[in-house]
Amino acid sequence: MQNMIEIHTVSKSYWREKIEIPVLDNIDFRVAEGEFLALMGPSGSGKTTLLNMIAGIDRPSSGEVVVNGTAISKLSESQLARWRASNIGFIFQFYNLIPVLTAYENVELPLILTKLSKSERQQHVETVLAIVGLSDRMDHYPGQLSGGQEQRVAIARAIVTDPALLIADEPTGDLDKSSSEEIMTLMQRLNTEFRKTIVMVTHDPHIAEKAKVLRHLEKGVLLEA
Amino acid sequence: MRTPRLIVKNVFRRKLRACLTILGMAIAVAAFGLLRTVVSIWNTATQASATDRLIVRxxxxxxxxxxxxxxxxxxxxxxxxxxxFANWFGxxxxxxENFFARSAIDGATFFKVYRRYEVSKQEMADFMKEQDACIVGSALAKRYGFKLGDTITLKGDIYPGTWDxxxxxxxxxxxxxxxASQMFLHWRYLNERVKQVFPGREDQVGWFIAKIDNPANAGRIASSIDALFKNSSAETKxxxxxxFVKGFVTSASAIIDAMDYMSYVIVGIIMLVLANTMIMSARERTREYAVLKAIGFSAGRLTELILxxxxxxxxxxxxxxxxxxYPMVRSFQGMLPPGAFPGLSVGSRTLELASAAVIVVGIGAAVFPIQRVLSTRIADGVRFSG
Structure with a gap:
């Protein structure tokens, strides 16, 4: 099986008032295509930073990140934006839907960057809303949906461009237990049925158990599996 | 959904704020248009005045x-x-309240020098035949319902008495x-009555108007005329x-300059107001813009949205x-004495300037929000809590 993600000796530090704050230290690991990886660790361990690097929204101070065969740390900002649009689906803790757009329009949003026709876009949106079980809510605004439903719309938005890799940052962090279960079931389905590679950050061990692989980060160091 | 629909949805996200900003913009542009119209009509008066006519005063x-x-x-x-020549009758x-310009003129020559007044041959002949005849502009006739043959009675002040x-x-x-709201009467009729009623004030005119053959010779001819009356009891200029018109305009130039300046200040103020609205909405949507960036919206796309x-x-x-x-200019004209600023209307130049100001304001107000959105890191943006 091919590697979807290759992290080659990646380190990352931030500078605050001339003081270097190391966040990731010499991270080196691979994620196979079709994997469902959960990254766990205490606050400040660097897991979100690592996730951001895999997603191409942050750059390593040293080392290389290769995703789906592309060395993304070498891409320019505009190249990265294009690359993210076609390769990555984002699922955020707070859903981050646009409140003035309906569920349908929120899901359609990434497609306005493509050259798809209106009918093709409609077909894509309706398909993914059916996958997440919200076909009957497509005309509802985020404010008219429950937290779990909002997150399902966010997941539909993440998969509407059919990306190879899904990045989920605490996807159940703002949900109750029942909604969290629903979301995790959906993510497992995306992984098994639709062959999506998923990298998820979570604090919750019960949620992490749903992933196929679990890795821990502590003080910027990836612990042995 | 395409970008324009997203833009419209974003604009009316806070309807009251959007409507107030649009209203503010509308009032500012209308004020700009009114000021520019007044400034331009003032300048037009200078431009419209002839260079082949000399005023001797x-x-x-x-x-x-x-x-x-x-x-x-x-x-x-x-x-x-x-x-x-002409004389102010008053x-x-x-x-x-019924103010309009009344001048005593020499009918035989006045309308040859001033071709801007169109009178039919018959009416001109009738005017020339009677010493107490008068001619009025069409706007004045319309305002007071004057018809040919009507007697217009004036109460004199410079020349006291009742004048029909x-x-x-x-x-x-x-x-x-x-x-189009002036009244012209015969100077000779005025002069005859002055001779009888106010002896010593007769045979005087307010100013002469000389039509010359070549505007290029205006300076030389003016000097020659003034030289004729040098050291007389009534020297000429x-x-x-x-x-001559410019001299009048210059006397009011400080006010015109202030109006000119104010018109651009208004544009600057509304740009700041709109920029403030745009900055507020960009700040409120920091997370959304970060998400848009994350899902692949390029700097150009985000600029397109905000701009x-x-x-x-x-x-x-x-x-x-x-x-x-348009209604503001009409309303303003209604507040002025009749005949002041003839032809006061919104000119094409004013429309061009107003349109340019609208575009400049739109672009200028977007600069800071765009800069803010583009410089915010995605990772920071998605964590932004306002």
Missing amino acids: DAVSFIMPLPYAYLDKIQQVPGVKVVT GTYRNK FVLRGIYEPKSKSTD TESERE GESLFISIIGGALGIALT
Whole structure:
């Protein structure tokens, strides 16, 4: 099986008032295509930073990140934006839907960057809303949906461009237990049925158990599996 | 859904704020349009005045009369084609509210020098036949319902007494900048009565107007005319009509300059107001913009969204403002004495400037929000909590 993600000796530090704050230290690991990886660790361990690097929204101070065969740390900002649009689906803790757009329009949003026709876009949106079980809510605004439903719309938005890799940052962090279960079931389905590679950050061990692989980060160091 | 729909949805996300900003923009553009209209009509008065007509007036003051006897001498100056003259009559029609310009003229020459007043041949002949005849502009006739044959009674102030004039002609202005609310009467009729009632004030005119053969010779001809009356009891000051009008304009130039300046200040203020609205909405949507960036919206796409929103507000507000300018200008004209600023209307130049201001405001107001959105890191943006 091919590697979807290759992290080659990646380190990352931030500078605050001339003081270097190391966040990731010499991270080196691979994620196979079709994997469902959960990254766990205490606050400040660097897991979100690592996730951001895999997603191409942050750059390593040293080392290389290769995703789906592309060395993304070498891409320019505009190249990265294009690359993210076609390769990555984002699922955020707070859903981050646009409140003035309906569920349908929120899901359609990434497609306005493509050259798809209106009918093709409609077909894509309706398909993914059916996958997440919200076909009957497509005309509802985020404010008219429950937290779990909002997150399902966010997941539909993440998969509407059919990306190879899904990045989920605490996807159940703002949900109750029942909604969290629903979301995790959906993510497992995306992984098994639709062959999506998923990298998820979570604090919750019960949620992490749903992933196929679990890795821990502590003080910027990836612990042995 | 395409980008324009997203822009419209974003604009009306906070409807009250959007509507107030659009309204503010509309009022600012209307105020800009009104000020520019007044400034431009002022300048138009100078532009419209002729360079081939010289105004000969008393060197000390415009209100001092000149001897009628100067007419022949001025006529003799090489380069002068026709000379006419006029005298301010003043007076009151019914009451002081009914202000309009009343001038005593030499009918035989005045309308040859001033071709801007169009009077039919028959009416002109009727006017010339009767000494107490008068001609009024079409706007004045319309305002007071004057008809040919009506008697117009004026109460004199410069020339006291009751003065009856029979309306024999109604002129049409040849251009929009010509005042269509003036009244012309025979200077000779005025002079005859002055001779009888106010002996010693006869044979005087307010100013002479000399039509010359070549505007390039205006300076030389003016000097020649003034030289004729050097060291006389009534020395003259001769200048082209344009210089003469410019002199009037210059006396009000500080006000015009202030209006000119204010019109651009208004544009600056509304740009700051719109920029403030745009900055507030960009700040409120920091997370959303970060998410858009994350899902692949490039800097260009985000610029398109923010600029589109800013331009949408400014263009809608600007269009409303331009539409409002017309009734505002009409209303402003209604507040002025009749005949002041003839042809006061919203010119194409004013529309061009207002449109340019709308675009500049739209673009200018978007600069800071765009800079903020583009410089915010995605990772920071998605964590932003306002």
